Amino acid sequence: MIGRVMGSGLSLAIVSLGGGFGCAARLAVREALAARGISSATAILAVNLVGAALGGMAIGLAPDPGSGPRIAALAVLSGWTTYSAFSTDVLAAIRAGRRGRAAFLWTGTILATPVIALVSARLAGGGAP
Amino acid sequence: MSLAFATLAAFLGGIAGSGSRQLVTIAAEAAGGSDLVARMLVNVVGGLLAGALLARREADPERLGRLEPLVAAGFLGGFTTVTGYALDASQAIDASRWVTVASLVTVDGAVGLLAAALGHRLARGVASPAH
Numbered sequence: 246m247i248g249r250v251m252g253s254g255l256s257l258a259i260v261s262l263g264g265g266f267g268c269a270a271r272l273a274v275r276e277a278l279a280a281r282g283i284s285s286a287t288a289i290l291a292v293n294l295v296g297a298a299l300g301g302m303a304i305g306l307a308p309d310p311g312s313g314p315r316i317a318a319l320a321v322l323s324g325w326t327t328y329s330a331f332s333t334d335v336l337a338a339i340r341a342g343r344r345g346r347a348a349f350l351w352t353g354t355i356l357a358t359p360v361i362a363l364v365s366a367r368l369a370g371g372g373a374p
Numbered sequence: 375m376s377l378a379f380a381t382l383a384a385f386l387g388g389i390a391g392s393g394s395r396q397l398v399t400i401a402a403e404a405a406g407g408s409d410l411v412a413r414m415l416v417n418v419v420g421g422l423l424a425g426a427l428l429a430r431r432e433a434d435p436e437r438l439g440r441l442e443p444l445v446a447a448g449f450l451g452g453f454t455t456v457t458g459y460a461l462d463a464s465q466a467i468d469a470s471r472w473v474t475v476a477s478l479v480t481v482d483g484a485v486g487l488l489a490a491a492l493g494h495r496l497a498r499g500v501a502s503p504a505h
Contacts, residue, residue: 301461323452328420362461
């Protein structure tokens with residue numbers, strides 16, 4: 246029981262801190278891309294695609310779910326990617342009548358990220374994710 | 375707001391959001407549920423809150439804009455995750471668990487977006503009850 250509580254506490258600390266770093270990196274990249282005229286929605290799509298590729302790579306390289314490097318990498322990447330911004334970007338595009346844009350963001354996030362993660366895991370690990 | 379201050383705000387918000395996501399996962403596992411269901415729930419709730427925040431920001435762009443790095447990019451960005459969705463779905467595809475794949479696409483691809491629209495509508499109603 247104590248070990249389980251300590252394990253939960255450790256996982257909470259790793260996920261929280263890693264997620265904080267991921268969020269900070271995402272904001273910095275978003276702002277850097279904005280300075281080059283790239284929209285926030287496009288930046289978030291790129292961030293999510295990169296996050297899926299790196300997530301797949303992490304589990305391909307470290308198939309053991311209890312692996313420390315894998316847990317730390319996925320903690321950072323879970324903060325790096327964001328569903329909330331994706332959802333409001335799609336909502337804003339629909340409300341602006343930009344249905345093609347909404348479909349592009351939806352396809353890139355919902356359909357492309359699992360495929361990218363799968364391919365990345367296989368390339369990194371030579372097998373299934 | 376300087377970039378350094380905004381990045382720090384996103385870092386702190388991200389710690390709180392990611393920690394909250396992990397607490398939901400721990401609670402779900404303690405209740406006999408799966409981390410997959412917990413992750414889907416987190417994204418739907420995050421979508422609802424993000425939609426509400428978008429409406430509030432449209433009503434008061436200056437004040438809510440200042441909080442964006444902490445609350446939207448940080449807390450909600452850390453609370454929700456696309457990496458988790460992508461890995462859950464890729465593993466389900468690889469194992470040919472097509473019902474799980476369909477469930478993931480339905481929840482993350484439709485229910486979460488409907489939740490964002492609902493959150494936006496509810497918050498807009500609060501912001502301007504005459505409309």
